[in-house]
Amino acid sequence: xxxxxxxxxxxxxxxxxxxxxxxxxxxxxxxxxxxxxxxxxxxxxxxxxxxxxxxxxxxxxxxxxxxxxxxxxxxxxxxxxxxxxxxxxxxxxxxxxxxxxxxxxxxxxxxxxxxxxxxxxxxxxxxxxxxxxxxxxxxxxxxxxxxxxxxxxxxxxxxxxxxxxxxxxxxxxxxxxxxxxxxxxxxxxxxxxxxxxxxxxxxxxxxxxxxxxxxxxxxxxxxxxxxxxxxxxxxxxxxxxxxxxxxxxxxxxxxxxxxxxxxxxxxxxxxxxxxxxxxxxxxxxxxxxxxxxxxx
Amino acid sequence: xxxxxxxxxxxxxxxxxxxxxxxxxxxxxxxxxxxxxxxxxxxxxxxxxxxxxxxxxxxxxxxxxxxxxxxxxxxxxxxxxxxxxxxxxxxxxxxxxxxxxxxxxxxxxxxxxxxxxxxxxxxxxxxxxxxxxxxxxxxxxxxxxxxxxxxxxxxxxxxxxxxxxxxxxxxxxxxxxxxxxxxxxxxxxxxxxxxxxxxxxxxxxxxxxxxxxxxxxxxxxxxxxxxxxxxxxxxxxxxxxxxxxxxxxxxxxxxxxxxxxxxxxxxxxxxxxxxx
Numbered sequence: 001x002x003x004x005x006x007x008x009x010x011x012x013x014x015x016x017x018x019x020x021x022x023x024x025x026x027x028x029x030x031x032x033x034x035x036x037x038x039x040x041x042x043x044x045x046x047x048x049x050x051x052x053x054x055x056x057x058x059x060x061x062x063x064x065x066x067x068x069x070x071x072x073x074x075x076x077x078x079x080x081x082x083x084x085x086x087x088x089x090x091x092x093x094x095x096x097x098x099x100x101x102x103x104x105x106x107x108x109x110x111x112x113x114x115x116x117x118x119x120x121x122x123x124x125x126x127x128x129x130x131x132x133x134x135x136x137x138x139x140x141x142x143x144x145x146x147x148x149x150x151x152x153x154x155x156x157x158x159x160x161x162x163x164x165x166x167x168x169x170x171x172x173x174x175x176x177x178x179x180x181x182x183x184x185x186x187x188x189x190x191x192x193x194x195x196x197x198x199x200x201x202x203x204x205x206x207x208x209x210x211x212x213x214x215x216x217x218x219x220x221x222x223x224x225x226x227x228x229x230x231x232x233x234x235x236x237x238x239x240x241x242x243x244x245x246x247x248x249x250x251x252x253x254x255x256x257x258x259x260x261x262x263x264x265x266x267x268x269x270x271x272x273x274x275x276x277x278x279x280x281x282x283x284x285x286x287x288x289x290x291x292x293x294x295x296x
Numbered sequence: 297x298x299x300x301x302x303x304x305x306x307x308x309x310x311x312x313x314x315x316x317x318x319x320x321x322x323x324x325x326x327x328x329x330x331x332x333x334x335x336x337x338x339x340x341x342x343x344x345x346x347x348x349x350x351x352x353x354x355x356x357x358x359x360x361x362x363x364x365x366x367x368x369x370x371x372x373x374x375x376x377x378x379x380x381x382x383x384x385x386x387x388x389x390x391x392x393x394x395x396x397x398x399x400x401x402x403x404x405x406x407x408x409x410x411x412x413x414x415x416x417x418x419x420x421x422x423x424x425x426x427x428x429x430x431x432x433x434x435x436x437x438x439x440x441x442x443x444x445x446x447x448x449x450x451x452x453x454x455x456x457x458x459x460x461x462x463x464x465x466x467x468x469x470x471x472x473x474x475x476x477x478x479x480x481x482x483x484x485x486x487x488x489x490x491x492x493x494x495x496x497x498x499x500x501x502x503x504x505x506x507x508x509x510x511x512x513x514x515x516x517x518x519x520x521x522x523x524x525x526x527x528x529x530x531x532x533x534x535x536x537x538x539x540x541x542x543x544x545x546x547x548x549x550x551x552x553x554x555x556x557x558x559x560x561x562x563x564x565x566x567x568x569x570x571x572x
Contacts, residue, residue, distance in 0.1 A: 019443045024412065024443060026420070028412065029420075088315060124322060129536065178566075228507050271413070277411070
């Protein structure tokens with residue numbers, strides 16, 4: 001009987017394991033191998049070049065730009081998405097006549113298909129027809145439409161704002177659920193001790209939610225680092241690489257220019273970055289569980 | 297208990313209204329532009345309300361190729377939802393019921409896979425699909441989508457199943473039910489809310505997937521909605537009324553699914569992340 005269930009366990013697991021193995025782990029190795037071969041549109045037959053592509057990419061200024069853009073993009077999107085998400089969660093956690101309705105509405109941007117959200121924001125930012133410039137013109141804050149996505153100085157900030165709008169609901173929902181798990185008696189006790197709302201937040205609520213916050217930070221970092229749709233539809237990495245991040249650069253090199261080797265070299269770097277983040281995630285998760293286990 | 301309308305509460309209410317504006321304004325504008333006839337979207341500066349609302353844009357947005365994209369998206373998404381949820385149920389059941397060391401290692405490997413960037417591994421996957429002659433077919437997309445959604449689906453269902461006490465299985469075994477019967481007639485019915493939440497999640501993810509669809513499909517006959525929309529920008533970039541009408545049409549199925557099944561969906565989404 002025991003043997004039979006053990007055997008069955010592997011039958012149940014097999015399809016998931018095989019798919020993930022063939023379509024995720026094998027391609028990771030494949031990307032590393034691919035980065036040792038050079039191809040291009042003119043010369044489509046792969047040619048073994050060793051680490052030459054790494055040298056070429058390191059010595060080009062572009063690599064630094066992509067790393068910098070990816071950092072700026074990830075740090076700002078994650079920061080604003082989580083801060084805004086948390087504040088909104090606090091706001092919707094209050095008992096107000098509109099709270100129930102708002103809790104349903106808040107997820108709307110997150111459900112909206114990514115490409116649709118990006119097209120919508122591209123239109124919002126349009127210098128002539130966009131809503132944002134129209135408001136600025138009406139209010140007299142600008143005398144002509146500004147091309148937010150076409151100027152290197154504002155394109156990244158504009159993309160970040162759109163991504164935060166699309167992504168904060170996810171953080172809000174996770175934080176709302178966590179807020180409801182914070183021990184009510186602890187909050188009450190702090191209240192009786194004369195702690196104001198800010199002190200209750202800093203000394204009771206945030207410490208109680210620490211693990212959820214850390215795990216959510218790591219998850220949103222991973223998702224944001226991998227986020228392709230928004231930037232690709234808004235700017236395609238332009239103007240002049242100003243918004244190119246790892247995923248968009250890899251796609252452009254691979255499927256735009258058929259430089260599979262160079263695309264794979266960028267791929268290897270992003271896999272390394274992600275490997276570090278994933279290790280962090282599992283570390284925080286298991287340390288959180290251990291502490292919970294000790295408390296129980 | 298009626299709470300007093302203090303200044304603080306009014307302030308919070310105002311903040312909620314401001315939040316509603318931030319969330320809804322882009323949506324409102326999408327719908328508004330989709331109702332503007334002919335050249336109205338090109339008025340400078342833009343107007344928030346349509347002056348002469350009409351459904352013309354919807355009629356012209358629903359052209360034959362859009363219908364093809366719609367059908368493709370439905371076929372690919374529903375197949376993915378059905379297969380992913382089935383496989384995830386089997387795997388999640390195993391992960392919660394048989395915790396040997398080897399199985400736990402497998403679980404970590406499957407969970408970690410979801411976090412790696414699709415863009416970094418897409419070239420080898422593309423080559424695999426090419427060798428298997430699957431490029432530009434439903435199968436290539438469905439296979440890729442199952443793989444990317446499966447780990448999250450397992451994670452959501454695992455959180456649900458972990459709450460069902462193992463005594464249930466043991467009681468069923470004592471009553472003479474084999475592992476298959478226990479799974480199908482005891483565990484599955486109890487997991488229904490979790491299954492619904494997972495299905496909605498997988499639907500939302502696959503319905504909007506862009507990168508694989510962009511890379512694996514090469515003809516209009518096989519494009520899904522997000523890629524088709526992206527093509528529209530080039531072809532009909534200046535026909536904003538139509539573009540917004542198609543945007544509304546694409547969003548309706550997932551928004552409807554979400555509002556119908558909201559309760560289970562939010563519970564399932566947060567079960568894993570909050571309770572671990």
